Amino acid sequence: MKQIKQVMVLIAGLLALAVSVTACGPGASPTPTGTGSPTPSTTSMPQVAVVALLSIPVTDWDPAVEFSNGVMILHNVYETLLRYEPLEDTFTPVLATDYTHSDDGLTWTFHIRQGVKFHDGTELNSEAVKFSIERTIKIGKGAAFIWDPVDKIETPDKLTVVFKLKYPAPMDLIVSSAYAAFIVSPAAAQSNPDDWFTQGHEAGTGPYKLESQKMGEEVILTKFDDYWKGWQGKHFDKIYYKKVPENASRRQMLEKGDADWTMELTSEDIEALKANPNIAIEVNSSFENLLGFFNTEKEPLNNKLVRQALSYAFPYEDVVKYAMGGYAEQAKGPVPKGLWGHGDDLFQYNYDLEKAKDLLAQAGYPDGGLKLLATYNSGDETEKKVCELYKSELAKLNIELEIRGMPWETQWELAKATNPDDRQDIFFMYWWPDVTTPYTYLFNLYHSQPEIVFNFNYINDPELDKLMDDANLQAGIDRAKAAQMFVEAQKKIVDEAYGLFVYDKNYVRTFNKSLKGYKDNPSYPHVIFFYDCYRE
Amino acid sequence: MPSARVERKPKMLKFILKRLALGVLVILGVVIVTFIMTRVVPSNPAAQWVGPRATPEQIQAAKRELGLDQPLYIQLGIYIKNLFTGNLGKSLKTHQPVIEELKNYLPATIELVLLSTVIAALIGLPLGVISAKKKDRWLDHFSRFFSVGAVSLPTFWVGLFLQLIFYRWLGVLPLGGELSTNIKLFYQVPHVTGFLLLDSLITGNMVIFKDALLHFILPGITVALYPIGLVARMTRSALLEILGEDYIRAARSYGLPESTVLWSYALKNSLGPTITVLTLSIGYTLTNTFLIEAIFSWPGIGSYIATSILSLDYPAIMGVTIFAALAYVVLNLIADIIIALDPRVRL
Numbered sequence: 001m002k003q004i005k006q007v008m009v010l011i012a013g014l015l016a017l018a019v020s021v022t023a024c025g026p027g028a029s030p031t032p033t034g035t036g037s038p039t040p041s042t043t044s045m046p047q048v049a050v051v052a053l054l055s056i057p058v059t060d061w062d063p064a065v066e067f068s069n070g071v072m073i074l075h076n077v078y079e080t081l082l083r084y085e086p087l088e089d090t091f092t093p094v095l096a097t098d099y100t101h102s103d104d105g106l107t108w109t110f111h112i113r114q115g116v117k118f119h120d121g122t123e124l125n126s127e128a129v130k131f132s133i134e135r136t137i138k139i140g141k142g143a144a145f146i147w148d149p150v151d152k153i154e155t156p157d158k159l160t161v162v163f164k165l166k167y168p169a170p171m172d173l174i175v176s177s178a179y180a181a182f183i184v185s186p187a188a189a190q191s192n193p194d195d196w197f198t199q200g201h202e203a204g205t206g207p208y209k210l211e212s213q214k215m216g217e218e219v220i221l222t223k224f225d226d227y228w229k230g231w232q233g234k235h236f237d238k239i240y241y242k243k244v245p246e247n248a249s250r251r252q253m254l255e256k257g258d259a260d261w262t263m264e265l266t267s268e269d270i271e272a273l274k275a276n277p278n279i280a281i282e283v284n285s286s287f288e289n290l291l292g293f294f295n296t297e298k299e300p301l302n303n304k305l306v307r308q309a310l311s312y313a314f315p316y317e318d319v320v321k322y323a324m325g326g327y328a329e330q331a332k333g334p335v336p337k338g339l340w341g342h343g344d345d346l347f348q349y350n351y352d353l354e355k356a357k358d359l360l361a362q363a364g365y366p367d368g369g370l371k372l373l374a375t376y377n378s379g380d381e382t383e384k385k386v387c388e389l390y391k392s393e394l395a396k397l398n399i400e401l402e403i404r405g406m407p408w409e410t411q412w413e414l415a416k417a418t419n420p421d422d423r424q425d426i427f428f429m430y431w432w433p434d435v436t437t438p439y440t441y442l443f444n445l446y447h448s449q450p451e452i453v454f455n456f457n458y459i460n461d462p463e464l465d466k467l468m469d470d471a472n473l474q475a476g477i478d479r480a481k482a483a484q485m486f487v488e489a490q491k492k493i494v495d496e497a498y499g500l501f502v503y504d505k506n507y508v509r510t511f512n513k514s515l516k517g518y519k520d521n522p523s524y525p526h527v528i529f530f531y532d533c534y535r536e
Numbered sequence: 537m538p539s540a541r542v543e544r545k546p547k548m549l550k551f552i553l554k555r556l557a558l559g560v561l562v563i564l565g566v567v568i569v570t571f572i573m574t575r576v577v578p579s580n581p582a583a584q585w586v587g588p589r590a591t592p593e594q595i596q597a598a599k600r601e602l603g604l605d606q607p608l609y610i611q612l613g614i615y616i617k618n619l620f621t622g623n624l625g626k627s628l629k630t631h632q633p634v635i636e637e638l639k640n641y642l643p644a645t646i647e648l649v650l651l652s653t654v655i656a657a658l659i660g661l662p663l664g665v666i667s668a669k670k671k672d673r674w675l676d677h678f679s680r681f682f683s684v685g686a687v688s689l690p691t692f693w694v695g696l697f698l699q700l701i702f703y704r705w706l707g708v709l710p711l712g713g714e715l716s717t718n719i720k721l722f723y724q725v726p727h728v729t730g731f732l733l734l735d736s737l738i739t740g741n742m743v744i745f746k747d748a749l750l751h752f753i754l755p756g757i758t759v760a761l762y763p764i765g766l767v768a769r770m771t772r773s774a775l776l777e778i779l780g781e782d783y784i785r786a787a788r789s790y791g792l793p794e795s796t797v798l799w800s801y802a803l804k805n806s807l808g809p810t811i812t813v814l815t816l817s818i819g820y821t822l823t824n825t826f827l828i829e830a831i832f833s834w835p836g837i838g839s840y841i842a843t844s845i846l847s848l849d850y851p852a853i854m855g856v857t858i859f860a861a862l863a864y865v866v867l868n869l870i871a872d873i874i875i876a877l878d879p880r881v882r883l
Binding site: 046048050055059060067068140141142145195198199214215216217218220238240242243244245246248249252253256258379407409412413451453 | 580583584586587590591592593594597629630631632637640641696699703704711712713717718720721722830831832833835839840843846847848
């Protein structure tokens with residue numbers, strides 16, 4: 001009996017300890033535990049912004065290599081020569097103060113900002129710009145291909161960089177690309193092993209330094225005191241990116257003020273958050289669109305009439321409403337709205353089963369009787385819903401659609417099968433720009449390719465190729481004219497119904513209302529330029 | 537019989553060595569099977585290495601860089617050779633050495649699992665003893681109800697429920713993570729062994745220790761729940777069986793106090809199976825923890841495994857599988873040794 005009592009006393013003691021630890025936890029520690037919530041009004045208190053993410057998106061810390069959402073962090077550590085504002089079609093000078101180009105679009109001269117310091121203390125000059133870009137080209141990974149037009153880079157003086165091109169190209173757009181256009185300190189890159197950046201080090205000019213990171217778990221940025229714009233006014237001192245894989249947890253953190261910004265919440269969560277007065281919900285257009293690709297090398301989709309019929313059978317409105325919770329817009333052609341070269345007066349297929357039936361009959365399939373395979377990236381619930389909605393519409397035409405969710409790698413392998421008959425009939429995929437130009441959509445997705453990479457329509461149309469190639473060359477000389485030419489190319493793509501133009505996605509931003517200064521820029525998807533943000 | 541004891545020692549050593557050798561074979565088998573399986577699954581590691589928008593030239597270059605242009609058996613040979621130097625290759629996704637990533641993620645998981653197991657023993661054992669002692673009384677019913685519940689409730693549900701109560705409603709415990717944001721940002725977090733609670737304790741950093749302990753409570757309870765139930769049930773049934781034995785009746789008839797009979801005589805002899813089960817359950821707890829880690833944003837190995845599997849990151853999958861196999865082999869060995877320590881067991 002005595003021992004039982006002792007055990008009971010022990011358990012009670014443990015519980016008491018837990019309770020006492022709890023009680024003196026957040027309150028008694030020198031700094032408040034719940035961050036994100038407005039910190040005390042004393043100005044000496046460092047300001048911290050907390051970003052809760054499904055996963056830490058950085059796949060490679062090397063700015064020359066990173067080609068994924070990791071740039072949402074890198075853009076606070078590194079800078080590019082210019083920053084593009086696509087909705088106004090203007091450029092903000094960053095590391096370059098101004099630039100000019102020759103009439104033939106083959107020579108571009110950028111003037112570099114004076115007095116900019118890298119995080120390692122060395123100074124920015126034209127050599128550093130040349131070094132960074134040549135390094136990216138040499139490594140040849142990620143989005144290095146954006147520099148393809150560059151023949152050579154000259155540095156006539158300390159603050160002037162001249163790009164000599166192989167063919168005309170819009171260098172202002174290229175140097176402001178979200179990927180592979182970062183400028184790094186040559187001193188740091190040269191004095192360290194090749195994989196120094198990849199191991200989680202940095203040497204940028206951006207407003208924030210990388211203080212620490214635990215791969216895949218968290219990233220802490222801290223302000224760089226010598227930042228060239230200075231630190232007058234209100235800014236954050238530290239930025240904390242934290243992985244919070246559970247949807248429910250991210251939402252709760254936002255509601256409790258423990259996180260300032262989050263994304264990838266479900267549309268149900270977003271609905272519920274609307275009622276919360278402390279949370280801002282912004283719906284912004286994006287350059288990410290969902291496209292379906294018809295296998296034009298295989299029966300029956302090698303028939304234009306069938307492709308058009310399938311375009312009319314797609315339930316565009318329902319997809320936007322039910323699969324995307326209304327946070328999207330039916331696409332008009334492959335180049336998304338808001339991007340230059342988007343065709344506002346392009347033809348748009350609408351949902352019309354009668355028309356689809358007529359077209360099928362004309363194509364020789366009056367009773368349907370087709371069997372098609374659609375693939376999408378497994379794990380993407382939205383794409384799955386899209387396919388299911390489409391399937392039920394096609395069933396009404398007596399077309400059986402098999403939908404198969406596959407990991408990207410396997411979906412890709414199937415699409416590249418040597419025999420066109422072994423491939424899928426419809427391939428669903430999202431696309432977003434590297435350099436903000438229509439050419440990234442048209443060239444990658446609709447240009448003939450010696451080896452299939454992303455052209456899942458398998459189109460080989462020299463006339464179409466010429467239309468878009470000419471437009472691209474024109475982009476380096478006269479962008480307005482080029483935009484018109486890109487629209488012409490899209491007219492052909494839409495008329496031929498090479499694929500489904502499903503929707504242009506909206507990005508829904510959910511953040512704490514006390515976070516001010518946040519501005520969405522679709523050319524830099526998911527990037528929060530924290531220098532412009534502050535708490536109020 | 538002292539002679540029997542002397543004989544037992546070399547036998548024991550032989551037994552352990554035999555088990556160890558078997559363990560090495562098991563791990564080698566796991567390596568080969570996993571290696572082949574991850575390669576048979578249709579995927580293109582080279583394409584993965586360079587990312588979704590690579591050019592064919594970039595993919596070719598990656599193929600050479602990763603040695604994927606070699607025949608499979610050579611690749612396997614190289615892999616096993618590297619294994620002996622602790623080189624598990626580089627993750628296709630993060631481009632970091634897998635061994636470094638394991639070192640990064642494992643301590644948090646191991647700390648969570650081991651500490652929870654200790655808690656499970658501390659709570660489960662007395663619960664089982666009380667249950668056996670008060671058989672069919674309300675305390676027993678309660679304890680049985682609790683342990684059946686603990687074993688059968690889905691842990692992710694328990695985790696979410698605890699968060700709802702203690703974070704959202706009461707606001708007394710943190711939602712997740714290992715430390716508070718401010719502690720993380722403005723304190724020097726000690727790093728000695730990688731086990732946060734231990735490190736903060738041995739460096740005498742009580743602020744961090746308290747904060748870490750606070751963060752441990754909810755995931756710790758969630759993880760411990762299953763082994764608590766298991767230990768309580770196991771102890772109860774083992775004790776009940778032993779309490780009916782002759783020597784217990786003899787002890788009682790000598791007039792020994794009931795508590796001595798129960799705690800010294802009966803419990804000691806029923807501990808064997810309980811500890812074995814508890815040791816083996818660590819393996820289960822480890823896998824169970826992966827889910828709990830996701831709920832509590834615990835910086836352990838769980839989500840690393842999930843993302844590796846989903847993205848077919850085969851070096852990472854291999855690394856984790858080898859670790860899991862190693863853990864099972866070691867735990868099994870420990871369980872075997874515990875059983876073998878019982879003089880009634882023939883080696």
